[in-house]
Amino acid sequence: MAAAPKIPVEPSYRDIDRSVLRVMEPAGLAYWAWIGLCFTLVAIAAGFWVRQIYSGLGVTGLRQPVMWAIYITNFVFWVxxxxxxxxxxxxxxxxxxxxxxAVYRAAETMTIFAVATAALYPLIHLGRVWFFYWLLPYPNQRYLQPDFRSPLVWDAFAVSTYLTISALFWTMGLIPDVANAREAASGWRKKFYTLLAMGWQGTDRQWRHYSMAYLLMAGLATPLVLSVHSVVSWDFAMAINPGWHSTIFAPYFVAGAIFSGVAMVITLLIPMRRLLGIEDLLTEWHFDNLAKVVLLTSLVVSYAYLTEAFMVWYAGDPIEQMTFHMRYFGPWGWMYWVMVSCNCVIPLLLFSPRIRVNMRALWVITIFVNIGMWFERFVIIAGSLTANFEPSQWAGYRPSITEIMITVGSFAWFLGLFSLFSRFLPIISMTELKEGIVWLRKALKMDRVKAA
Amino acid sequence: MSTIAIISSFADETQCAQAIEELRAAQVGDFNTFSPIPSHKIEHAIGRSKSPVRWLVLAGGISGVLTGLAITIGTTYEWRLNAGGRPLLSWPPFIIICFELMVLLGGIFGFFGVLMLSGVPTTAMAPGYNGRFGEDRFGIVVRCEEAEAARVESMLKESGAEEVVREDGAQPR
Structure with missing residues (x-):
């Protein structure tokens, strides 16, 4: 894609529309090669999954007592x-x-595809995937209902509600923007956007109901987001397993989720703004603020690690203490220290205002955060299972090629879907950017002054 | 006397809101507006009550909680499981199910409520609609008696309308 023309330092509504709609013009060969690569990896992963369904979970590295490992780690990571x-x-x-x-549409799109990726893992993790509906409130042939005391049932409700509500909230925000794209497009694209815009015209009647519903949906989504990761954490905390059974889990997981999620937003946005030529719409000011959220949540997560250790020491339960000793200094101790370095130490660099707006440095730091947060989940989930109450049951775990390829495939699935979206639907909300145009102008002025 | 539509476009949100206030004060015909953003100024100038979609969200939320109570309590009584003599109904986990269903149905009612109340999906475009109203222009379409047209046009122009055109024979909304 050719370098994008700079938008004026005092952009009009029209300049915003043009910059965003320009991204949606037909893409080049490199883009389709990338999409092809992503979906080839997805197809390979699907092949491994089919093999696993045919042969059973024995093709994975899952053995007693480590029955939850990479699949569940990936589930928690993506949620x-x-x-x-x-x-x-x-x-x-x-x-x-x-x-x-400027950043919310991309972040929300990431949410949809991340939940869609996460939702695959409980299915992939099932030996008999065709019985997945047993988690839903649907009686089986012996008229047995699911047990509503089980955190796994709460999880089925929480994750499916989250996926539905985020998809509706995202669609609602997209409607006015797609209507804009409809006016600018031609050919099959015009038909496509006309269908998606559903006849939106931006009348006072439409905006009146839209604004109220958008506010209320935001109000509903706010406690929902906090509840979903709390429920995911209770999948572990409700079990008596040492390393899992802790009251700190819900806030600890929520903070970690926001930390890893904002880091992933930055990881995606930095190359995206360059490749799609929207550097003028996603300015240093936006990244500076996103980096501050990463820094804040990193400190919260570090505090949670310390609190967890303190609670184990203070409670004096020898089995819990042994589990944590193994976590810090056992055979997988290196993973714990990778996690601490990536999540607690490296993000401290973001205290520097210069690093917060240095795109290369910021990108590398957020990749470290993503790695660190993946390891955090792995250490908690699989690590805690290796050493249980009974030393005779202690065992290790080694992932098989099936698990590795399905993990690679899930990253490709997520990136492929996100890349497809970014060129066919507005990746930046034109409506909301216009509403806050004063702030965009200020950010652009700051950027241009700096560049001069 | 026939009804005609007068279509005006504004570059500025404040001027558009001002024109609406003047039209309301003069009580000439009825009108609707188009805007590229949800504008509080325009909404305030039009002066309609708050959207009833909030009642739909409330109804959705309440029905979600009731559904949650029905399936949790109902299935527990369907299969009575005595767990060490503990109470049959386990309220803390039931609250989680009720909460999730409250959010789910509240959100679904809200989303489809907006579609229903805003008249979408539709294939019919409102009279006077122009693609630029989604981009960077604020539009007011006034339907009035032909005799009042000149007065309305001058009011719109005085408020700062860039363009004022007549569309004869337009149907009232």
Whole structure:
């Protein structure tokens, strides 16, 4: 794609529309090669999954007592990634945060595809995937209902509600923007956008109901986002397993989710703004603020690690203490220290205002955060299972090629879907950017002054 | 006397809101507006009550909680499981199910409520609609008696309308 023309330092509504709609013009060969690569990896992963369904879970590395490992780690990782999208789109909307308008659509899109990726894992993890509906409130042939005391049932409700509500909230925000795209497009694209816009015209009657519903949906999504990761954490905390059975889990997981999610937003946005030529719409000011959220949540997560250790020491339960000793200094101790370095130490660099606006440095730091947060989940989930109450049951775990390829495939699935969206639908909300145009102008002025 | 539509476009949100206030004060015909953003100024100038979609969200939320109570309590009584003599109904986990269903149905009612109340999906475009109203222009379409047209046009122009045109024979909304 050719370098994008700079938008004026005092952009008009029209300049915003042009910059965003320009991204949706037909893409080049490199783009389709990338999409092809992503979906080839997805197809390979699907092949491994089919093999696993045919042969059974024996093709994975899952053995007693480590029956939850990479699949569940990936599930928690992707649900966590999803959280920042709702944080930015709903919670920061209620707080009227100025910088969210340019980043929220990309973050929300990431949420949808991250939950769609996460939702695959409980299915992939099932030996008999065709019985997945047993988690839904649907009696089986012996008229047995699911047990509503089980955290796994809460999880089925929480994750499916989250996926539905985020998808509706995202669609609602898209409607006025797609109507804009409809006016600018031609050919099959015009038909496509006309269908998606559903006849939206921006009349006073439409905006009146839209604004009220958007506010209420944000109000509903806010407690939902906090509840979903709390429920995910209770999948572990409700079990008596040492390393899992802790009251700190819900806030600890929510903070971690927002931390990893905002880091992933930055990881995606930095190359995206360059490749799509929207550097003028996603300015240093936006990244500076996103980096501050990463820094804050990193400190919260570090505090949670310390509190967890303190509670184990203070409670004096020898089995819990042994589990944590193994976590810090056992055979997988290196993973714990990778996690601490990536999540607690490296993000401290973001205290420097210069690093917060240095795109390369910021990108590398957020990749470290993503790695660190993946390891955090792995250490908690699989690590805690290796050493249980009974030393005779202690065992290790080694992932098989099936698990590795399905993990690679899920990253490709997420990136492929996100890349497809970014060229066919507005990746930046034109409506909200226009509403907050004063702030975009200020950000552009700051950028241009700096560049001069 | 026939009804005609007068379509005006404004570059500025404040001027558009001002024109609406003047039209309301003069009580000439009825009108609707188009805007590229949800504008509080325009909404305030039009002066309609708050959207009833909030009642739909409330109804959705309440029905979600009731559904949650029905399935949790109902299935517990369907299969009575005595767990060490503990009470049959486990309220803390039931609250989680009720909460999730409250959010789910509240959100679904809200989303489809907006579609229903805003008249979408539709294939019919409102008279006077122009693509630029989604981009960067604020539009007011006034339907009035032909005799009043000149007065309305001058009011719109005085408020700062960039363009004022007549569309004869337009149907009232």
């Amino acid at each position: 966590g990634i999803a959280h920042s999208g709702t944080l930015i789109s709903a919670i920061l909307f209620l707080f009227r945060t100025k910088w969210r308008t």
